[in-house]
Amino acid sequence: MLDIKALRENPQILREVLSKRNMENPWKNDSMELNVESFFALQNQYLKLIQEIENLRTRKNKIAEEFGLRKKKGEDTATLSQETETLKKNLALLEEEFSKIDKKFLEATLRIPNLPHASVPPGKTANENVVLRQSPEIPELSSSAREHWEIGKNLNILDFEAAGKISGARFSLLKGKGAQLERALIAFMLDVHTREHGYTEIFAPFLVTAQSMQGTGQLPKFEEDLFKLERDGLYLIPTAEVSITNLHRDEILEESSLPKKYVSYSACFRREAGSYGKDTKGLIRNHQFNKIELVWVTTPKTSFEDLELLTRHAEAILKKLEIPYRVVALCGGDLGFAAAKTYDLEVWMPGEKKWREISSCSLFTDFQARRMNIKYKNLQGKKELVHTLNGSGVAVGRLFASILENYQEKDGSVKIPKALRPYLQMETIEK
RNA sequence: GGAGGCGUGGCCGAGCGGUUGAAGGCGCUGGUCUUGAAAACCAGUAUCCCGUUACAGGGAUCGAAGGUUCGAAUCCUUCCGCCUCCGCCA
Numbered sequence: 001m002l003d004i005k006a007l008r009e010n011p012q013i014l015r016e017v018l019s020k021r022n023m024e025n026p027w028k029n030d031s032m033e034l035n036v037e038s039f040f041a042l043q044n045q046y047l048k049l050i051q052e053i054e055n056l057r058t059r060k061n062k063i064a065e066e067f068g069l070r071k072k073k074g075e076d077t078a079t080l081s082q083e084t085e086t087l088k089k090n091l092a093l094l095e096e097e098f099s100k101i102d103k104k105f106l107e108a109t110l111r112i113p114n115l116p117h118a119s120v121p122p123g124k125t126a127n128e129n130v131v132l133r134q135s136p137e138i139p140e141l142s143s144s145a146r147e148h149w150e151i152g153k154n155l156n157i158l159d160f161e162a163a164g165k166i167s168g169a170r171f172s173l174l175k176g177k178g179a180q181l182e183r184a185l186i187a188f189m190l191d192v193h194t195r196e197h198g199y200t201e202i203f204a205p206f207l208v209t210a211q212s213m214q215g216t217g218q219l220p221k222f223e224e225d226l227f228k229l230e231r232d233g234l235y236l237i238p239t240a241e242v243s244i245t246n247l248h249r250d251e252i253l254e255e256s257s258l259p260k261k262y263v264s265y266s267a268c269f270r271r272e273a274g275s276y277g278k279d280t281k282g283l284i285r286n287h288q289f290n291k292i293e294l295v296w297v298t299t300p301k302t303s304f305e306d307l308e309l310l311t312r313h314a315e316a317i318l319k320k321l322e323i324p325y326r327v328v329a330l331c332g333g334d335l336g337f338a339a340a341k342t343y344d345l346e347v348w349m350p351g352e353k354k355w356r357e358i359s360s361c362s363l364f365t366d367f368q369a370r371r372m373n374i375k376y377k378n379l380q381g382k383k384e385l386v387h388t389l390n391g392s393g394v395a396v397g398r399l400f401a402s403i404l405e406n407y408q409e410k411d412g413s414v415k416i417p418k419a420l421r422p423y424l425q426m427e428t429i430e431k
Numbered sequence: 432g433g434a435g436g437c438g439u440g441g442c443c444g445a446g447c448g449g450u451u452g453a454a455g456g457c458g459c460u461g462g463u464c465u466u467g468a469a470a471a472c473c474a475g476u477a478u479c480c481c482g483u484u485a486c487a488g489g490g491a492u493c494g495a496a497g498g499u500u501c502g503a504a505u506c507c508u509u510c511c512g513c514c515u516c517c518g519c520c521a
Binding site: 005055 | 441449450459460476477478480481482488489490491500501502
């Protein structure tokens with residue numbers, strides 16, 4: 001969330017957030033009946049109430065103190081008890097009102113997105129994203145190149161009918177060499193990031209509490225996108241970002257221990273509400289998919305450079321596997337809720353003839369840290385909020401699909417990228 | 432799942448109804464001493480919020496939420512987490 005105090009002192013910040021994101025009213029779809037004006041009015045109401053309450057509490061505390069003194073001296077305390085009684089009644093009324101306002105104000109604040117950084121390109125939609133760099137060669141595959149779901153089906157390594165029978169739409173099932181390829185990709189990426197990029201590997205829970213979801217920003221605004229276990233009050237993670245970033249919730253870290261760099265494999269679960277009919281085929285948009293996630297906890301001093309490094313780490317996977325890709329800077333209108341800046345990695349899908357997002361690398365500045373109360377003690381001993389970053393390093397299912405499409409041969413077989421061969425002990429997948 | 436124990440500041444740990452935001456220690460910061468460092472000694476050192484140009488001042492916080500009381504870290508209830516023993520289990 002944003003710094004409430006800064007927001008009050010400079011309401012322009014909120015307008016800036018909205019204009020950069022091409023957003024009129026952050027509460028529009030939240031049935032909160034708020035707008036920018038009423039938000040600030042709410043905040044004033046909040047301040048007025050808290051001041052009134054604190055005045056009453058001051059008096060109440062004074063009376064209690066006085067009571068003790070009088071009791072000691074054996075003096076009369078009846079008038080004091082009386083005054084407290086009326087005081088408590090008034091307080092109860094105000095406090096009840098306050099708790100409503102407080103809750104509403106917090107809810108409203110948690111739903112304001114992060115402020116896009118000055119370097120984020122302006123724009124309303126994904127069409128205005130800016131391509132920063134692109135792998136030099138996009139191999140010419142014949143126009144008869146097939147889509148990955150067809151290739152996978154023909155090779156008997158992908159079975160969407162079986163997945164549908166077991167779990168319904170938007171699930172996938174890998175068989176034989178397909179399952180092995182998936183496993184090899186996971187191991188390969190974890191190895192690259194731990195051995196070559198200095199990440200610490202974590203394997204964390206896939207089920208998390210509502211508080212964890214609030215910490216990284218999925219809640220309260222995006223409840224509809226999540227799978228929830230009602231009975232236990234737990235949610236399935238849509239990304240390992242949630243588990244890993246919350247690792248340090250309510251902690252104060254030493255500056256010398258930063259940056260912390262974590263890599264984690266996890267299954268990810270997304271309801272994909274509102275994307276009916278979109279990408280219904282193949283591995284692109286499933287309810288469950290595997291992902292390797294990179295997470296940094298760092299200081300504001302280096303976070304923008306850190307985003308460049310993290311992005312390069314994700315790119316390294318695609319370079320090693322020799323898959324054509326490009327790096328795109330998201331424009332303000334396309335930026336995710338918690339992000340201040342994001343680079344997407346997109347791979348070329350010769351079968352689909354489309355660029356497909358395979359990684360999203362973002363800097364969240366102190367937006368998540370404030371929600372999670374993660375601080376660090378700087379070298380002068382002062383406590384400051386950390387900056388958090390994360391990025392896919394990379395999405396396994398989409399990587400799987402891009403390998404099938406980019407490494408397909410005319411006879412329908414698929415070559416295994418050289419970098420992956422030590423993990424698979426085979427050179428091609430054929431019928 | 433059953434029985435018992437425990438949750439206090441960055442960490443360890445005292446406090447078990449009144450000026451206790453909390454002893455003591457460790458750690459950290461500054462100082463004295465030293466060529467320098469260590470040791471020793473002295474001083475300072477929670478967070479959030481309101482308020483102030485800045486001070487001052489005020490409020491909240493001892494796992495969480497309620498309750499009792501003029502007054503709660505201390506008493507009561509519920510919940511959560513951790514530990515020990517038993518049961519079950521990959």
